[in-house]
Amino acid sequence: MHTIVTYTNVEISRNQTQLSRSQRYTGQTDKTELEASFGLLYISGLLKNSHVNLEELWPKKYGAPIFRATMSKNMFSLLIKNLRLDDNATRKKRKELDKFCAIRDIWERYVENCRNNYTPSEYVTVDEQLIGFRGCCPFRMYIPNKPDKYGIKIMMLCDAKTFYMFSAIPYIGEKDRPTNLPLPTEYVLKLSEPIHKTNRNITVDNWFSSMDMAKSLKEVGITFVGTLWKNKPEISTQFLKP
Template identity: 45%
Template sequence: MYSPGETCTIDEMLVAFRGRCKFRQYIPSKPAKYGIKIFALVDSKVFYITNLEIYAGKQPDGPFSVSNKPLDVVNRIVSPVSKTHRNLTFDNWFTSYELVSHLLNEHKLTSVGTLRKNKKQIPPGFITTRGKELHSSTFGFQKNITLVSHIPKKNKVVLLMSSLHHDNKIDESTGVKQKPEVITFYNSTKSGVDVADELCATYNVSRNSKRWPLTIFFAMLNISGINANIIYRANNDNTRIKRRHFIKNLALSLIQDHLQIRRAHVNLPRQLRKRIADFTNEPTIEPPQKIPGARRRCQICPSKKDKKTTHTCHACHIYICPEHLISYCENCSNSMSINEESED
């Protein structure tokens, strides 16, 4: 239904959950802290969620036993955009020389990601800060992959690997910080999954559950609402509807058929039937006329009292017992009839 843009982000989402689940995760950097981890492929610009994979830990031997190594996870999740020459951005948990080479050669995808210092392919000169100036950068080039070491603060080094950039350009807009273009590009595309995770937590299906399959189902509803809003905006350039209003209209439209079926029930209270008719913009069905001598239970008294009566309301035609009956003399009744006719 939607084709992602030229840059995508791969990262982990955390669906808040504190019930019993063997693969529940603790991620202190996330607002929810505890929950079910989901790897996501998200458009970096409009935050359309393209592909998902639940992290279920180590599974027993069988069809659901898959490798959870970073290279294998990325290899499975990039299937919708494989061989499309897009760029992927991910953090240091995923980034490795093997992964960047594999994406470039097998999937025809470029990638940019931060790198941990414990990777064996990193030369020692890229890790140390001794003898280097503040805000300085060191570049290393291969045929298709570039390694960057930048010193943003004293005694701190930031490592990035890229198969998209092949030069040592510095972003002049960063001023005295002298950040390479690789870093500024990474900063502009790294937050796709984080924004999608934040959108899921705003105007969401606010229902907690201790059953993890139901929690996953609610998460899919939230993600579907986000994607539907993105597609709607893409197809209606002149419409600037707020996401809150879009989700409300979506929810009301989803229950439209159910309301019509429920409205046809004979035993539905008249007030509720009238509210449904007002919502669906359908004409209100006129109540049946009173049958002479018929006795019905008072519709205002609790049902346990079981008060039967033959009296009905003049306006809404519900059955009412003498406790709720108000009598008028003949003159008052005539004046009320005259007023009603004048209003008509």
């Protein structure tokens, strides 16, 4: 939160000259205000208002009282427009090496906290999830069979019993990789690093499954369950006979 407050205040200061005189709240923000704005975003989702226009959330006649009781519409709008999670002044240079740089630092801290505050059960799963997003993003994907269809694809390792997200990696497109392993195998090995040598079991679908991955997991003390396409070359023809 300290990092978000710092860079949001930098953005507010940079944009103050562009704000109209009718904008009342143009000063610096703090942790309390930002936490309150995040709380309103959660409430908006809980009330199924994630696609409702901002103007319809604050009216006395139709809007939920908690929005007006927390902060004014102008203040909320100011915080959302200027919310920043990294140094905007150096982003362009960092983006040449990392497309995810705008949220990379906060994301890594978040995932680290997820790992440090939970011990997964003996059964975990690895799969992809499309986080709905229709904004401007160079690695936004379109997957027609997903509920949201447009969004950012995240590879996740989750506890099979509680569905807790233990580790995650964003998919930002093809890039130079340090290994010659297939991309699915690389994702599974990277996500499962914190649980290597623990004799846990990983379950995956047919996009991740391969004999090479099963052997790689066995070497690091992980068992494996997964489905396989029948056209995989490693499957013996004897298994394919009717």
